[in-house]
Amino acid sequence: MRQTEREGPRETLRTRMGWLHGWVGFLCGLCLACIFATGTLTVFDTELTRWMQPEINVNTYVAPTDTALREAARIVRSQQAQGISAFLNLPSHRFPVLQVLHYNGHEFTGDILDPRSGALIQARETAGGKFFYDFHYTLRSADIGGVRIVNILGVGLLVAVVSGIVIHLRALLPDLVMLRLSVPPLRSWLDGHLLAGVLFLPFMIMCAYTGVLVHADRLFPAQSAAAHHHGGPGHHGHGHGQPPPDAAALLPVPPLGPLLAQARENMQGRDCGFILFAADRITISASDAAGPYMSRDHVDFSLPDGRLLATTLNQGRVATTMQLVRGLHYARFAPPGLRWLYFISGMAGTAVITTGLVVFLMKRRRKSGHLVAFRLAEGVTISVTAGLPLSMLVYLWANRLLPPALPGRDMWEIDLFFTAWGLCLLHGMGRALTRHAASGWREQLGGIGVLGCGLPLLDILTAPGAWGACPSLHAAVGGVSLLAGSVALYAARRVGRVA
Structure with missing residues (x-):
């Protein structure tokens, strides 16, 4: 009798968790499947962009020459004089060209230059892999509302994961050992859903948790408005970058090569990622791929003399923790092998969600x-x-x-x-x-x-x-x-x- 009394509350909890897992998983899963699928492609968004611009014939990374940097700076200043908030994205091993970019409301787009000669490369216009990145975290919404929806869905994923653990924990080991692929469809689909979910559970939790943390400020209107207007450019910036300076106040830009060398030294040897051009100064920021800690460390130089103004290194436990959270979520630092692991895990996570959608429907088909x-x-x-x-x-x-x-x-x-x-x-x-x-x-x-x-x-x-x-x-x-x-x-x- 006591055993029955003990099992009663447990079964009630499992029943309630089953209801929560099913309905939250299905309603959120319809969007989460899209978010996970596009997020998986985002792991290789730079490579997809290269594939979608076959006219780019620069395939090996070389440091940009002074000639190329001078030409890129000239184009940036020319666009700023027209009221376009442009900045300079530096070559990397994944995308070895210079880019003069501006934010078009969804993605960063613009001109492509050869890092050796500074010549303009006539590549076809495309959003490339950046389209999937934009869809992944905003659902292609031009305002902050899309980011908030994605964040709420991320919380829904965590709820579905926790409730799924509760309802399957007791029979987890037998279900994994007895993978029944030749039994009735519902049982085999459920086993496949369970197996993929268990194997890739740490990855799904990591992605959901870090994704929610990265955009947590967007859930609060006052703070998100400030972040939206002050976010910098780059793959994890969400604003429109800095406002274009007054054309009449633009000062000449000195040679950028020596400034890049000094900025790298001041940022403890990390590669430089992009350069912002204000009216009276330039800001050189660390690359997103400089390491697992994704920061916005930067070095400021005055114009037109190129004198060092300040070096900003975001340090401290909270700042370092958030840098690691961003780094793990975006994986910009990851070498090819680790990016492929992210990609495979993302595909498996997408499969977990989509098989869950199918199981939800199959369970209710007879009655509904x-x-x-x-x-x-x-x-x-x-x-x-x-x-x-x-x-x-x-x-x-x-x-x-x-x-x-x-x-x-x-x-x-x-x-x-x-x-x-x-x-x-x-x-x-x-x-x-x-x-x-x-x-x-x-x-x-x-x-x-x-x-x-x-x-x-x-x-x-x-x-x-x-x-x-x-x-x-x-x-x-x-x-x-x-x-x-x-x-x-x-x-x-x-x-x-x-x-």
Whole structure:
């Protein structure tokens, strides 16, 4: 009797946690799947941008020459005189060119220069991998609201993870040992969801926790407004950068080479990442990839003489902790092997969320499958699970098929992505409402298969020179798309077990 009394509260807790895990996991998971998928691609956003600009023929990192730096500074000043808040992004091993960038409301975009000669490289306009980064943390919202939504969803992910641990903890070991892939579909999908969730649980918790911490100030309107107006440029800046200085007050810029050398020395040997140009001073900031502690350490020099004004090193326990949190979340410091580990873990995390969505629907199909609300939910799930990767591939295909000189082609690529995704949503909901959900799954998965398997061939036909200049990059993009297409075709053949 006592054992029964003890088990009663435990079962009640598991039942309540099961309800919480299911509903919070499903409602938040529809957006979290998109956030995780785009965040996974963000690990290689720089490489994707290089792939999407095959005209760039600089493939090896070299330090920018004085000639190139002088020309870049001239372009920055010219754009500032026109009221454009431009800054200079320095070459790195991942993207070995000079960039004169400005914030367009979503991404940092602008001119590309050869670091040796300073010559302008006529590359096609594209948001590149930065589009996925922007979508990942703002849901492509031009205001702070998107960041707040993503933060709330991150909290929802932590709730789903904790409740999932509670309901599965007691039977965790037997379920892992007895992975049942040949039993009824619901059991095998649940086992796959559980196995992937346990193996990649630390990564998912780390991403959710650090992501919430990085943007925690955005949950509070007063503080987020200040951060929005004072955020600096760079991959983890969220504002519009510094306001452009008054054109009449612009002072000449001295040679930048010696200033970069001094800034690096003052920042304890860390590489420099970008340079901000104010009316009477310039600010040289540390690179995001300088180490696991992502800071905004910087050195200020006066204009026009280049005299050292100040060195700002953000130190202290709180500052250092937040620098590590940012570094772990963005992984800009990571070497290629560690970035691939992030990528694989991100894909697995996305799979955990999407399999959870499928399990949620399968558990309720018998009782609720006739309801319009259930069919709408399945239609949305189809468009998230299959429609989103299909639209990502449309985005990459658009990059190769749109004319390189098309005005505003970067927005054309993005518009085609959202158009494809919108059509996937209409298609999925149409199939689900007419009780042909299985056909909806098969057709969208088949679309992924065709576009994914066809992308390497398209790349070879439309950018043969880029393959010769940087074969590893193009082979990696083609290999991942081919793998995704093959998996989708296999899944399309077995989709009858889901719907």
